[in-house]
Amino acid sequence: MSVLIKNVLLENSKTDVLIEGKKFSRIGNIDSLSVKADRIIDGTDLALLPAFYNLHTHAAMCLLRGFCEDLPLMPWLETIWKKEAVMTGEDIYDGTRLAVLEMIRSGTVFFADMYWFHQDVLRAVEEMGIRCNIGVTFMDNLGEKTIQDNFSFLDQYSKYGNDLITFAPAPHAIYTCSGDLYKRCFENAEKNNLFMQTHLAETVTETEDCKKAHQGMTPVEYLDSLGVLSDRVIAAHCVHLTPNDAKILSQRQVTAVHNPCSNMKLSSGVFNMPLAKANGMKIALGTDGCSSNNNLSMMEEMKTAALLAKVRFDSTEVLSAKEVYDMATVNGAAAYGLNAGRIAEGADADCILVDMTNERLTPSWNLIYNMVYSADSSCIDTVISAGKILMEHRHVNNEEEIIAKARKFIDK
Template sequence: MSILIKNGLVVYGEDLNVVNADVLIEGNRIAKVAKNIREGADTVIDASGRVVSPGFVNLHTHSPMGLLRGLADDLPLMEWLEKHIWPREAKLTREAIKAGAYLGALEMIKTGTTAFLDMYFHMDAVGEAVLESGLRGYLGYGMIDLGDPERTEKEVKEALREMREIEKLESDRIQFVFGPHAPYTCSLALLKEVRKLADEHGKLITIHVSETMSEVGRIQERYGKSPVVLLDDIGFLGKDVIIAHGVWLDSRDVQILARNGVTVAHNPGSNMKLASGVMPIGKLLNAGVNIGLGTDGSASNNNLDMLEEMKLAALLHKVHNLDPTIADASTVFRMATQNGARALNLKAGVIKEGYLADIAVIDFNRPHLRPINNVVSHLVYSANGNDVETTIVDGRILMLDGEVLTLDEEKVLEKAEKVVESLL
């Protein structure tokens, strides 16, 4: 299978050079980027007036939580979780979660996300939805034991069961990830066991860390140290660890993350909506920490639009630091593409020969994207997910000219509505 994208403005290479060029895809890889490619292809896409961008990597979300969108807004994190989200989640069946996963996958395809890192439960059901959708999913079962040894054993067994079920899907696009929820909901015994299992099975780890001031206070009171120092002391951290949020980090925490090669998944929309705080992006960048971008779940954002998330990230840090030069457009664009791919050990996030063909074609024939003075700036500050016209993952077209080809959009929306009726 080959695809030729003609006449586009291509965001090329790690340096984000914008060039007028064609992109030839052969199999699941980018074979050639050049002007006037004359090779034939099974499918030819005319990208005149459009930007050919790397697909976006959503480095932290809970995709089935689209079912809970708008059900509990304008609340602090713990009240939001304990009084509204967790009671509703207790009602979610495997089939309900699968319906939510389809809804999330549909939204991501339509907004140009090509890979995502997820944490929830019944992840084997999420995997089935991801398989059909054509997206790349890195799926973590959210483990919580609350210090109960019996529950520790149960959570480990369930995670391993989920891993085996996901591996049965036999797709390179779908990978299991260990997902202990957070240091304040997981015992040290569980965290140590996750570290051991991740090493044994060669899997990534994702975990919520230092999202709120109260969370840091809890850990400080219980262990006498910050969450990051605690994880470092038990040997948990490494290049295979992606921490979500990392809002309340001091200088020592930042240096520990840098030394261990940990990636931080930044979630500005969720952090602002839940009033959790502002991640110290300047300290992290100066220390050389890899920062990716995530939306968090649709119950706390309230969407999975990575184009919108880039704008939020860029603007948040400028006003918070009173510095218009921080979180510039190129830095934020890399967070949403190549930095996320790097965290997932994925040769994607860049349009370049030999890289995976994970691509979003964005229609710039729109008033809010003209004149085309600066493509990367427009993608960060002016565009939104509705401008995405075509989404390609692993060399397969998932959406063409705004029409999703892999999922029945009407059925996905109808099923989600029916599921939510049972939650209210």
């Protein structure tokens, strides 16, 4: 499959872009007669930009969007857990498809998922063509049989034939997983050359409990003492970091995923952007699940991240629009070892085409400023993931059926 995008705006000038297979193969003046592309997209009034990589979410939780709100953390969690307990694999499939539809419509081409029923998540993402790292969740209370089954699944699926979909052991958090389980997850990741997802240093309580249980160590120091931090680890939240924690995460090349909306909504705290940047930490962006956000728009996440850092750290310069756009795109792709997140010959053809006639992008003094501070999903016309068109003129395959099926979950 080849796609030729003609006369499109790319970094302030008009050009043509050829996609062959999964890659951008040529950027520049291209004669459409000479390349015989399968598809030609007229790029007039469109601009080409990197697409988004959502590095932390629980996709099917979008079925619980608005289910219960404004409660303190523990009663809120307990209410959610009761509803999750009745979810079937088919519900997870429906919920994941709804989430993927929402992500595609808001320009996301890759997400890291951490949830249950990984086979049904696989079914949904494969059907919809989005890229995904499927986290297989581990907790002590799953019991040894399920834990072993999950490791066997990872062994089996580590060389899964679809290179757009990868798997990761995902020990949930230090308060639900023993040190031994973390070590087993990390060993499985090393053995199968997989990434590992986890939640880390999300709340004050987590930090205080960790210090009590583990000789005064912070959650980051504790995981480091277990030897389970490396560049294959993607850690969500990382809100409560000491200077030493930031140093460790940087040295170990862990990617920290900033989840500003969720951290605000659950009163978890504020990610220390100046500390993370000063230590050269790898920082990406994620939405977290829809119970604590309540949507999956990386554009809202970018704006929230920028505004939150500016007000919390009393500086308009602490996080620029360009830096936050990089966190949502190239940093996220790099964390998962993808040659993507940028528009360049040889890179994976992941991109969005935005409608320059949309009121939120008008006037266009600076497109990145507009994308971070003004745009919403309505600005995105077309989404391409690894050379495959996932949305064109705002239409995604089967969208009516996906929404109709997900709407029925409320009757359960």
